[in-house]
Amino acid sequence: MIDSRLMIRLISKTLRRRVLNSLHSRLVIGTSVGWLLLIMAIILVAVRSGDQLAGQTNRAHLEYEAELIARHIEEAVEVRTDALQRLAERVSQAPYQAPGVAETLLQENDGLMAFFDALVVISADGEVLADRPALPGRRGLDVTEREYFRHIQHVRRPYVSEPFTGAASDLPLVMIGVPILDEGRFLGMVGGVVSVEDGSFFAGLRRIRIGHSGFAALATASGLVLSHPNQELIMQPVPSAATHPELDLALSGWQGAAEGRLLDGTRALHAYRQVWSANWVVGVYLPRTQMMGPVEAFLRQQQWVGVITVLLMLPLLWLGLKLLLRPLHRLERQIARVAQGTARRVDLRTGMRELQQVADTFNSLERQREQAKSMLQDRQAFLDAVLDSSPTGLFICNLGGQIVYMNPALKALTGHDLTVYRDGDIFDYLHVDELNDVQDLWRHTLESGRPFSRQMRYHAANGQTLWLEVKVSRVDDGEAPLGYVGTVKDITDSRQREALQRWEAEHDPLTGLLNRRGFERRLEDALADWKKAGTPSALLMFDLDHFKPINDQGGHALGDEMLRRIAQVLAWEVRNSDHVARQGGDEFAVLLPSCSLKQAQRLAEQLRQAISEIYVEHEDSTYHVTMSMGLTAFIESDEDIETVLARADEASYRAKAAGRNRIVDAVERSG
Numbered sequence: 040m041i042d043s044r045l046m047i048r049l050i051s052k053t054l055r056r057r058v059l060n061s062l063h064s065r066l067v068i069g070t071s072v073g074w075l076l077l078i079m080a081i082i083l084v085a086v087r088s089g090d091q092l093a094g095q096t097n098r099a100h101l102e103y104e105a106e107l108i109a110r111h112i113e114e115a116v117e118v119r120t121d122a123l124q125r126l127a128e129r130v131s132q133a134p135y136q137a138p139g140v141a142e143t144l145l146q147e148n149d150g151l152m153a154f155f156d157a158l159v160v161i162s163a164d165g166e167v168l169a170d171r172p173a174l175p176g177r178r179g180l181d182v183t184e185r186e187y188f189r190h191i192q193h194v195r196r197p198y199v200s201e202p203f204t205g206a207a208s209d210l211p212l213v214m215i216g217v218p219i220l221d222e223g224r225f226l227g228m229v230g231g232v233v234s235v236e237d238g239s240f241f242a243g244l245r246r247i248r249i250g251h252s253g254f255a256a257l258a259t260a261s262g263l264v265l266s267h268p269n270q271e272l273i274m275q276p277v278p279s280a281a282t283h284p285e286l287d288l289a290l291s292g293w294q295g296a297a298e299g300r301l302l303d304g305t306r307a308l309h310a311y312r313q314v315w316s317a318n319w320v321v322g323v324y325l326p327r328t329q330m331m332g333p334v335e336a337f338l339r340q341q342q343w344v345g346v347i348t349v350l351l352m353l354p355l356l357w358l359g360l361k362l363l364l365r366p367l368h369r370l371e372r373q374i375a376r377v378a379q380g381t382a383r384r385v386d387l388r389t390g391m392r393e394l395q396q397v398a399d400t401f402n403s404l405e406r407q408r409e410q411a412k413s414m415l416q417d418r419q420a421f422l423d424a425v426l427d428s429s430p431t432g433l434f435i436c437n438l439g440g441q442i443v444y445m446n447p448a449l450k451a452l453t454g455h456d457l458t459v460y461r462d463g464d465i466f467d468y469l470h471v472d473e474l475n476d477v478q479d480l481w482r483h484t485l486e487s488g489r490p491f492s493r494q495m496r497y498h499a500a501n502g503q504t505l506w507l508e509v510k511v512s513r514v515d516d517g518e519a520p521l522g523y524v525g526t527v528k529d530i531t532d533s534r535q536r537e538a539l540q541r542w543e544a545e546h547d548p549l550t551g552l553l554n555r556r557g558f559e560r561r562l563e564d565a566l567a568d569w570k571k572a573g574t575p576s577a578l579l580m581f582d583l584d585h586f587k588p589i590n591d592q593g594g595h596a597l598g599d600e601m602l603r604r605i606a607q608v609l610a611w612e613v614r615n616s617d618h619v620a621r622q623g624g625d626e627f628a629v630l631l632p633s634c635s636l637k638q639a640q641r642l643a644e645q646l647r648q649a650i651s652e653i654y655v656e657h658e659d660s661t662y663h664v665t666m667s668m669g670l671t672a673f674i675e676s677d678e679d680i681e682t683v684l685a686r687a688d689e690a691s692y693r694a695k696a697a698g699r700n701r702i703v704d705a706v707e708r709s710g
């Protein structure tokens with residue numbers, strides 16, 4: 040089963056995407072909601088006004104009903120009182136106290152039975168003399184203690200009694216009594232008995248209905264219910280003043296209408312009228328549900344009207360808005376065409392001023408954009424031409440350090456184009472010796488934005504190793520960095536020239552060996568090592584014996600050839616770390632760093648042997664040379680190289696003096 044939350048999310052997402060995404064849908068929904076709100080507001084106002092109007096109308100109507108009922112009861116009481124008075128007169132003129140007289144009188148006035156449930160004649164001393172219909176136990180009853188008898192006896196006026204329970208019938212009754220008077224003297228009374236529960240007097244009142252649930256009730260001013268549609272309440276006390284304050288007021292003589300509650304708690308409109316002649320109160324009640332029935336029916340009707348109107352209106356609204364928005368869609372399509380480049384401007388003719396204004400503004404902006412674009416293209420073309428024609432190699436990097444542009448000069452120089460750098464690493468073509476340093480420096484530049492400047496060896500596409508001078512600077516637009524621009528200069532020639540010059544400064548051009556200057560610099564280094572770390576080094580210095588005859592007999596070139604061969608043999612015989620020099624003329628020197636004296640002596644002997652075996656030939660003559668060598672090593676007292684050189688030189692001189700082709704050890708001798 041699909042999770043309901045997921046379902047709701049899906050629906051709302053679809054709604055947002057599909058429905059709420061277009062102006063048309065939003066307008067349709069917005070207008071419908073607005074329309075609904077308007078209808079609801081109208082209904083609300085109508086309901087409030089209807090409520091007020093219904094209240095006022097019903098109040099007037101209910102008061103009128105109460106008035107009618109009270110008047111009807113007044114008249115009924117009056118009619119009955121009049122009839123009883125006529126009977127009382129007749130009784131007063133007859134010897135009614137004589138046996139059977141009163142009874143006969145009642146029989147003769149049998150028509151009064153239409154008004155009452157029973158008739159009685161009571162003597163001045165409170166004895167029931169006659170009754171009709173005759174009820175066992177009623178005749179002869181003593182009623183002197185009855186409230187109605189005492190009242191009529193004293194007041195001597197017609198009187199409607201408080202409800203009481205009949206002694207003979209054991210039913211709740213009301214007595215309408217009239218005094219029998221003879222020139223003001225009280226002779227007794229005639230009374231019409233009305234049954235509260237099933238007498239016709241109150242039955243009519245109970246049947247009164249106002250609408251389908253409104254009703255009337257009657258109570259005595261003392262607070263006993265005489266008539267009510269609910270029979271069980273008859274002869275019960277009325278509800279308390281706390282829950283029914285308006286009823287309490289009515290019992291005190293107030294007449295009018297007010298909102299209150301019924302016994303079951305429902306709200307109802309109450310109207311009260313007094314029946315003064317009987318000291319009763321008529322109450323008429325109209326439940327609020329009935330009172331508001333027409334208003335609610337109207338409300339329901341209006342709600343349906345609203346819903347139906349919206350449902351009918353929706354397609355019309357949808358269509359109307361679609362037609363209304365057609366120019367907008369036209370504009371949208373035209374703008375899309377301009378964006379695709381298939382149109383240059385929008386051409387919208389519409390009566391909608393605002394939309395026309397949008398189209399005009401768009402065209403004006405598009406014109407400005409075209410101008411700016413063309414200016415930019417011109418500028419770009421100019422810049423491209425400048426970059427293309429620059430003899431210096433130029434490149435541009437993005438902020439990540441990737442090359443995004445190379446000018447033709449740089450492409451020609453390296454033989455690479457941009458694709459090489461896009462696909463591969465910028466450092467792939469660097470000389471391996473440069474790699475680490477250049478990478479570190481470049482990383483530092485990217486992180487700090489500081490300029491990059493470095494000479495480096497680089498492998499061009501044709502396999503040649505170039506010396507390049509690369510300088511890179513960051514380009515900023517105000518505060519934000521945009522990228523990096525770099526220049527590349529080919530310095531291969533100058534580097535080679537410099538290297539040659541450096542080499543020439545320290546080497547003998549004829550033999551390729553170190554010259555005096557180069558040799559002395561290395562000797563300085565070795566002496567410094569000796570002084571600092573005690574690293575021993577040995578120095579051999581020798582002068583060729585009988586070299587001059589080669590020059591003299593074979594020519595200078597032959598002498599040069601001999602010198603070159605000697606240099607070659609020397610280079611072969613020594614270690615790579617040893618330094619061999621031609622000091623000038625036919626004088627040579629060999630520096631043996633980190634070499635003990637013993638090893639030096641062994642090497643010196645090897646050299647002597649090797650040189651003696653070298654020969655050059657000229658015109659069937661073979662020429663040999665030997666050497667007179669002085670050998671020394673650093674000693675404690677050596678402060679400078681001149682001392683060391685002098686010691687070796689002096690030993691070499693002594694070797695020559697001692698007969699040539701030999702080695703003299705200066706240290707051994709001095710030791």
Ligand SMILES: Nc1nc2c(ncn2[C@@H]2O[C@H](COP(=O)(O)OP(=O)(O)OP(=O)(O)O)[C@@H](O)[C@H]2O)c(=O)[nH]1
Pocket residue numbers: 549582583584585586587588590594595596597598599602623624625
């Ligand atoms: N071919 C050639 N000869 C040179 C060069 N420099 C010096 N010489 C010659 O080397 C010779 C050195 O002279 P000496 O050392 O007196 O000649 P030697 O015959 O070796 O004499 P001893 O040392 O006494 O045996 C001179 O004749 C110089 O002209 C050079 O670059 N090329």
